[in-house]
Amino acid sequence: MTAISLKNLDISYGHTQITHGVTLDIAAGASFALVGESGSGKSTVLKAIAGLAPQWKGDIAVNGKPRSHGIDRGFSKMCQMVFQDPYGSLHPRKTIDTTLSEPLDIHGIGNQGKRVEETMAAVGLDRRFRFRFPHQLSGGQRQRVAIARALMLEPRILLLDEPTSALDVSVQAEILNLLKRLRREQGLTYLMVTHNLPVVSFLCDRLAVMRGGRIVEVADVAQLKAGTLVDPYSRELLAANKGHALESA
Amino acid sequence: MSALLDVKNLRVSFPTPRGPVEVVRGVSFTLGRERLGIVGESGSGKSMTGRSILKLVRAPGKVTADRLSFDGIELTAQSERQMRAIRGARISMVMQDPKFSLNPVMTIGEQIAEALLTHQTLPRSEIRARVFAMLESVRINDPERVAKLYPHEVSGGMGQRVMIAMMLIPEPDLLIADEPTSALDVSVQAQVLDIINEQIVGKGMGLILISHDLNLVASYCDRILVMYRGEVVEACKASELGQTKHPYTRGLLAAMPRIDENRDELPVLDRSAWATA
Ligand SMILES: Nc1ncnc2c1ncn2[C@@H]1O[C@H](COP(=O)(O)OP(=O)(O)OP(=O)(O)O)[C@@H](O)[C@H]1O
Ligand SMILES: Nc1ncnc2c1ncn2[C@@H]1O[C@H](COP(=O)(O)OP(=O)(O)OP(=O)(O)O)[C@@H](O)[C@H]1O
Ligand SMILES: [Mg+2]
Ligand SMILES: [Mg+2]
Numbered sequence: 001m002t003a004i005s006l007k008n009l010d011i012s013y014g015h016t017q018i019t020h021g022v023t024l025d026i027a028a029g030a031s032f033a034l035v036g037e038s039g040s041g042k043s044t045v046l047k048a049i050a051g052l053a054p055q056w057k058g059d060i061a062v063n064g065k066p067r068s069h070g071i072d073r074g075f076s077k078m079c080q081m082v083f084q085d086p087y088g089s090l091h092p093r094k095t096i097d098t099t100l101s102e103p104l105d106i107h108g109i110g111n112q113g114k115r116v117e118e119t120m121a122a123v124g125l126d127r128r129f130r131f132r133f134p135h136q137l138s139g140g141q142r143q144r145v146a147i148a149r150a151l152m153l154e155p156r157i158l159l160l161d162e163p164t165s166a167l168d169v170s171v172q173a174e175i176l177n178l179l180k181r182l183r184r185e186q187g188l189t190y191l192m193v194t195h196n197l198p199v200v201s202f203l204c205d206r207l208a209v210m211r212g213g214r215i216v217e218v219a220d221v222a223q224l225k226a227g228t229l230v231d232p233y234s235r236e237l238l239a240a241n242k243g244h245a246l247e248s249a
Numbered sequence: 250m251s252a253l254l255d256v257k258n259l260r261v262s263f264p265t266p267r268g269p270v271e272v273v274r275g276v277s278f279t280l281g282r283e284r285l286g287i288v289g290e291s292g293s294g295k296s297m298t299g300r301s302i303l304k305l306v307r308a309p310g311k312v313t314a315d316r317l318s319f320d321g322i323e324l325t326a327q328s329e330r331q332m333r334a335i336r337g338a339r340i341s342m343v344m345q346d347p348k349f350s351l352n353p354v355m356t357i358g359e360q361i362a363e364a365l366l367t368h369q370t371l372p373r374s375e376i377r378a379r380v381f382a383m384l385e386s387v388r389i390n391d392p393e394r395v396a397k398l399y400p401h402e403v404s405g406g407m408g409q410r411v412m413i414a415m416m417l418i419p420e421p422d423l424l425i426a427d428e429p430t431s432a433l434d435v436s437v438q439a440q441v442l443d444i445i446n447e448q449i450v451g452k453g454m455g456l457i458l459i460s461h462d463l464n465l466v467a468s469y470c471d472r473i474l475v476m477y478r479g480e481v482v483e484a485c486k487a488s489e490l491g492q493t494k495h496p497y498t499r500g501l502l503a504a505m506p507r508i509d510e511n512r513d514e515l516p517v518l519d520r521s522a523w524a525t526a
Binding site: 013016035037038039043084085136140141161165168169171172173174176180196197199201202225226227236237 | 291307345428431461463504518
């Protein structure tokens with residue numbers, strides 16, 4: 001089955017068209033990466049799927065159901081998004097506890113205290129942060145809250161926008177292991193935007209490379225690992241990545 | 250020659266119901282006109298160290314230091330008004346949270362122009378030209394369009410580059426860059442860091458580069474401080490970071506995935522092993 005299907009997707013903000021004919025099929029249970037140039041429209045694609053960029057032409061279907069142009073309640077139980085900007089996405093006046101309980105409230109789910117504690121533990125957040133406000137946390141701690149919030153409703157599909165780029169490598173490793181384990185245990189589907197190619201190698205099985213609002217290449221991760229991507233821009237990314245890999249003893 | 254920045258026994262604490270908690274615990278270092286990297290895990294106190302230098306730690310946070318001197322000026326003794334004259338013009342900081350630190354109701358172009366005018370006046374046409382040139386130098390290819398956008402209308406990576414442009418344009422003596430390129434793809438990241446590097450080296454500035462990316466600090470800095478739980482646990486030359494013997498730094502290195510990654514699970518730090526008392 002196809003979890004996410006995009007056909008000839010043209011997304012615009014006002015008079016500016018951002019993407020051009022984006023077409024992708026992501027199988028249920030797959031972990032798919034979207035990489036590419038900054039400003040090329042990666043976050044915009046995720047936002048359109050999540051209903052946050054309503055101005056589009058073409059087709060979006062999630063679990064076989066065509067998506068409407070607005071916000072859709074049932075949709076949020078099925079598919080959740082983790083935002084690139086953990087600062088903007090957390091409400092400054094709400095404690096972590098409130099932020100995490102809220103989705104449960106909206107969907108009338110009980111046993112909230114226990115669920116909050118379990119999810120905090122799952123993302124490696126110490127219990128003492130539970131009643132803090134976002135400004136009392138470091139950057140990485142806030143990003144873990146954002147991931148925890150997306151997991152609260154146990155969605156089937158996660159749209160992840162740079163989920164670990166604000167994290168240090170040890171916390172990144174914990175989150176990547178967590179995402180890998182969740183996917184294995186619960187058969188989740190991921191569509192993840194990242195600029196970190198090694199993260200793609202670890203977590204994903206396929207990837208699409210975007211530039212200037214278009215997909216320039218879709219490949220298996222095996223090709224990424226072997227360095228055999230073919231599009232010139234993809235090869236440029238590979239070369240830049242090699243350029244600064246640390247020689248460790 | 251005296252150092253550009255001299256920090257001795259810097260401490261930052263926050264009150265909690267169970268008494269104050271120190272999040273920076275006696276950090277000391279000096280910086281010349283060189284590039285210093287600060288790495289360390291999330292919550293280790295990197296951003297607080299950077300913000301302390303500009304006296305930007307918000308209440309109820311408390312900062313103390315035996316010495317915090319910048320180019321002969323004792324910062325701890327400066328009034329808020331005196332600090333405002335130093336910020337931007339002499340020391341500038343690219344914050345970890347770019348959108349948070351941009352003014353949401355001013356266009357990108359207006360904000361960069363404002364930064365340019367902190368300590369000089371220029372004719373209108375020149376301001377425009379300088380702003381566009383600065384945006385182009387951080388690899389924003391369509392500066393005319395982007396200058397007219399508001400912060401919520403730019404992508405994550407564009408927001409970071411706008412911040413960098415704003416902080417470089419007044420040509421400060423010291424740039425503190427807190428995760429300045431975490432939202433950029435590797436190819437733009439390298440270009441933007443090269444720009445920062447050119448300015449630092451070319452104009453003889455000092456740089457403090459805060460990042461969790463060990464590869465990045467190793468390739469763009471001269472020296473590195475590794476922080477853990479508010480303390481500096483290792484200081485080394487950037488070229489030696491790959492060969493470090495310190496278990497904490499080695500743990501950080503091992504936790505990074507590689508492009509030819511085949512491990513099913515990444516090793517994570519066993520924090521109990523070298524917890525400081
Ligand atoms: N609300 C908006 N109004 C107008 N233009 C916008 C808006 N949001 C994004 N854009 C524009 O859309 C383009 C694509 O942005 P998007 O955030 O999708 O990029 P991205 O590929 O995620 O980049 P990055 O890697 O830097 O996060 C950019 O040129 C940006 O200026
Ligand atoms: N207002 C506050 N009240 C209490 N504790 C705080 C407050 N602000 C920050 N802290 C704590 O101070 C510690 C150091 O934070 P800092 O932002 O310096 O971390 P960091 O090393 O920059 O981490 P990251 O890599 O995640 O950005 C963190 O454990 C954080 O929870
Ligand atoms: Mg983005
Ligand atoms: Mg920080």
